[in-house]
Amino acid sequence: MKILKIQGGNKLNGKVRIGGAKNSAVALIPAAILCDEVVKFSNVPDISDMDALSDIIKYLNGSYKRKEDDMVYIASSQMQNKEIPEKLTSRLRASYYFMGALLGKFKKAEVCMPGGCTIGSRPIDLHLKGFEKLGAKISYRGDTLVIQADELIGTNIYLDFASVGATINIMLAAVKAKGMTIIENAAKEPEIVNVANFLNLMGAKVYGAGTNIIRINGVDELKSCYCEVIPDRIEAATYIMIGAVLSDDLTVENVIPEHIHALVQKLIEMGVDIQVDEDKVHVTNKNKLKPINVRTLVYPGFPTDMQQIIATLMTQAEGQSTIEETIFENRFLNLYELIKMGAKIKIDGRKAYIDGKTKLYANNITASDLRAAAGLLFAALIAEGETVINNTDYILRGYEKVVEKLEKLGAKLQLIEI
Numbered sequence: 001m002k003i004l005k006i007q008g009g010n011k012l013n014g015k016v017r018i019g020g021a022k023n024s025a026v027a028l029i030p031a032a033i034l035c036d037e038v039v040k041f042s043n044v045p046d047i048s049d050m051d052a053l054s055d056i057i058k059y060l061n062g063s064y065k066r067k068e069d070d071m072v073y074i075a076s077s078q079m080q081n082k083e084i085p086e087k088l089t090s091r092l093r094a095s096y097y098f099m100g101a102l103l104g105k106f107k108k109a110e111v112c113m114p115g116g117c118t119i120g121s122r123p124i125d126l127h128l129k130g131f132e133k134l135g136a137k138i139s140y141r142g143d144t145l146v147i148q149a150d151e152l153i154g155t156n157i158y159l160d161f162a163s164v165g166a167t168i169n170i171m172l173a174a175v176k177a178k179g180m181t182i183i184e185n186a187a188k189e190p191e192i193v194n195v196a197n198f199l200n201l202m203g204a205k206v207y208g209a210g211t212n213i214i215r216i217n218g219v220d221e222l223k224s225c226y227c228e229v230i231p232d233r234i235e236a237a238t239y240i241m242i243g244a245v246l247s248d249d250l251t252v253e254n255v256i257p258e259h260i261h262a263l264v265q266k267l268i269e270m271g272v273d274i275q276v277d278e279d280k281v282h283v284t285n286k287n288k289l290k291p292i293n294v295r296t297l298v299y300p301g302f303p304t305d306m307q308q309i310i311a312t313l314m315t316q317a318e319g320q321s322t323i324e325e326t327i328f329e330n331r332f333l334n335l336y337e338l339i340k341m342g343a344k345i346k347i348d349g350r351k352a353y354i355d356g357k358t359k360l361y362a363n364n365i366t367a368s369d370l371r372a373a374a375g376l377l378f379a380a381l382i383a384e385g386e387t388v389i390n391n392t393d394y395i396l397r398g399y400e401k402v403v404e405k406l407e408k409l410g411a412k413l414q415l416i417e418i
């Protein structure tokens with residue numbers, strides 16, 4: 001296990017460059033195995049989720065090579081279709097994309113249940129219903145899901161909820177199916193558009209990604225291509241919010257402003273001094289912060305992944321802010337740790353009431369998931385004294401070079417293996 005020791009209270013100034021989006025990259029890498037030729041990606045984040053995916057690709061006898069820091073090459077011509085064991089799938093939620101990708105490639109996938117952050121029950125029933133509608137039969141062998149089809153045939157699939165994972169997984173299974181698949185009530189997140197664009201670069205025919213109806217016209221073959229991973233909007237949001245409290249002058253670079261529109265609107269409402277340019281955001285702590293109400297929604301609403309981070313920002317606003325979490329039922333564990341640091345918070349089911357402005361004090365705290373870890377790191381950077389965050393491995397799953405990036409801005413922190 002790794003812990004972080006953070007000496008809080010330092011000003012953070014300068015420039016920080018955002019890496020590739022975790023939630024795109026974790027789908028793009030499994031999607032690449034649909035093609036037998038070499039596929040090249042740039043702007044791939046250097047995070048531990050990528051190591052977990054690389055281990056799965058290598059286990060299946062494919063090749064995963066990282067070069068020049070952010071370039072990754074995937075080769076799948078020698079790939080074998082084997083059961084992916086729990087010790088590999090449990091390392092990340094997105095291991096579920098091998099279900100759609102192997103099904104699309106070999107018409108058969110044997111994959112143990114995925115791992116990931118403990119933020120709710122996180123079922124995958126919508127993924128499986130989609131595979132079944134395409135003609136697959138699903139059975140269980142112990143903990144292994146066996147998904148198999150004689151033939152995958154395009155069809156209409158209505159999602160009861162606009163699930164990110166189900167939308168992408170069904171796209172992966174459908175790109176080589178016979179005929180037209182239509183996903184209705186599809187999720188619209190930017191990462192879905194990144195994956196659809198990648199599939200099209202390989203020769204797939206995917207239309208409408210980014211809207212709630214996606215049409216996929218099946219093709220027989222996919223070819224080699226080069227694709228860039230979009231910048232990570234959650235990493236960008238994290239640094240912007242940190243800057244709103246701790247910076248006289250922070251520039252967050254490599255940002256697509258449209259992808260963080262909901263956050264920027266909320267920060268303007270709080271009175272944050274923020275300036276959004278074409279591909280960067282400038283932020284300072286010049287103004288007093290006003291309280292706000294946030295309700296998490298599917299894109300383009302306020303993202304649940306930013307909720308645990310804005311909770312920390314709310315402790316620094318003058319008055320009562322509220323959060324309503326509508327996507328996941330168990331995404332407030334970070335708040336109990338914030339309370340230990342001096343925050344005044346009441347939790348009532350899926351609603352939280354945060355009273356500010358409170359001084360935050362260093363403590364020994366524990367991260368329960370990736371974004372909780374980010375929100376707590378933010379609190380530790382504000383707090384007086386030395387905070388220890390246990391279970392820091394979570395943050396390394398989604399924030400590349402987080403210690404180096406923060407140190408460069410002036411933070412004092414140390415990652416320690418215990």
Ligand code: UD1
Nearest residue numbers: 023094122123124125126127161163164165166305327328
């Ligand atoms: C993805 C993101 C995660 C983000 C979430 C919502 C990845 C790897 N992770 O997670 O960071 O927080 O989107 O933006 O991209 N649901 C079902 N049945 C299903 C699938 C989902 O009931 O088959 C429910 C979930 O329990 C949850 C909601 O739908 O309440 C949203 O889940 P979903 O959009 O699928 O999130 P993930 O793909 O797991």
